[in-house]
Amino acid sequence: MALIHDLAVQFAQMLVVLMLAPGLVGLVRKVKARLTRRRGASVVQPYRDLSRLIRKEVVLAENASWLFRVAPYLIFAATWVAAALVPTFATGLEFSWSADLIAIIALLASARFFLALAGMDVGTAFGGIGSSREVMIASLAEPAMLMIVFTLALIAGSTQLSTIAAFMNSPAVGLSVSLGLALVALVIVAVAENGRIPVDNPATHLELTMVHEAMVLEYSGRHLALIELAAALKLLLYTSLIACIFAPWDIAGPEAGLATIAIGAAAYVIKLAIGGALLAVFETAITKMRVFRVPQFIGAALMLGLLGTLLRFVSGGF
């Protein structure tokens, strides 16, 4: 019975993240437009874009290899599985017991690896520049993310997200400066990984600034739809990760009834909306930084993560 329950929750979660991901992107765009006194496209515009893209014909470059055609599916699959592992509205996920936070990072890293390869595959200059920048950002963001994971694992005693969420919900957490450092570092990493404004601008096609857009410039049709959906899923994943670790209120536990799960789902949607609105406010308030300043920005995250781990060792030493 427990297995069926967990499996049902798991599949519901996979569907929910897939359904909500474009909505989150639409919400962020809408709030940003309103903040800059534009009316902005409707919140459901990303859904319309995706359905349009899926129906369109794929145009392939003449020298595109098999990798170029396979990469969108790989990227989408890896990102979707990673998003399915983060507890969103309930913690009793069936797959969650087979993969922890480190596995999620590895899945995202392999998605990024294939995206960088695909960017270079056709041999255009833009793809190459986008890939090289993406890899530069990733090489700094990933160690920072691992330091955050170490901090959390030292505090909660596990890298298992369900366990961490349960621990954060219990009164045993207390007040810890390491957690605050981890939160700030995680926000910086999330901003960098999703290519949001201080690092990359998701709304531009100006060659000097783009990273993610440069890599996917050669894609069209359903391939582009899959990549866009994977990017939306990644944004949702990081938002849910922050919500699950630092705001795990009302998340339904394992073996929860339908009513608890419904409350958890409502709370999750509210958390996502708040996260999206905060992201939009943050992006409106600051400017894009030069590419060569990005290492300093992400270096701060790495430093905060390292500091968090060190401080945790002091108080954990007794």
Added chain:
Amino acid sequence: MPNLAFDTAHLFAGGLVLASFMLLYQDRLTSLLNVYAVHALVLALAVAWQADIQNAPHLYVTAALAFGFKAIIIPLALRRIIERLGIHREIETVVGIGPTMLAGMALVALSMVVMLRVTTAAAPLAREDLAFALAVVLLGLLIMVTRRNAVSQVVGFMSLENGLILAAAGAKGMPLVVEISVAFSILIAFIVIGIFLFRIRERFDSVDLAALDQFRGERR
């Protein structure tokens, strides 16, 4: 809430170390002074919390002194100095920010290792405070070493002194007289340094300390 007293003390002391890192990270003089004010504010909070959990009312005086002198008067005075000197632009660092930060992390790790080994007999709270205080002192020294501008060296010196106050507040039983005399000696040191800044500027048209090295005939 288990162990709230300990956790809050940890929070403030850790916040002080973090503020030291923010000092190390700044590349503008005005923002450096703002962060220094935050540094002193966190110190005042940490000391006031120690006063509360140790039942030591005289520590409240220390906290008030830290808040009044270091969080308000000294930053304002330094700000006036840099306005009169006309140097609120970038700080010249000796090495880049990246290596400096790495050196800072290494110093924090070093102070943790040293203090936790040495003070096994002390109470957990004092032990932790000492470890953080040593980290703040070492970071203050690092700021002084890696900056060439005299004003930012003053800020490094002041943050070093904040670390000493933190150590004194954590170790029980530092007399009030000592506290007050330390506070005033800092103020006097600050005045002397302020006068020297203007003398250095008059002499060399700059507060870059590399000019002093040349004056002494040192080779680079």
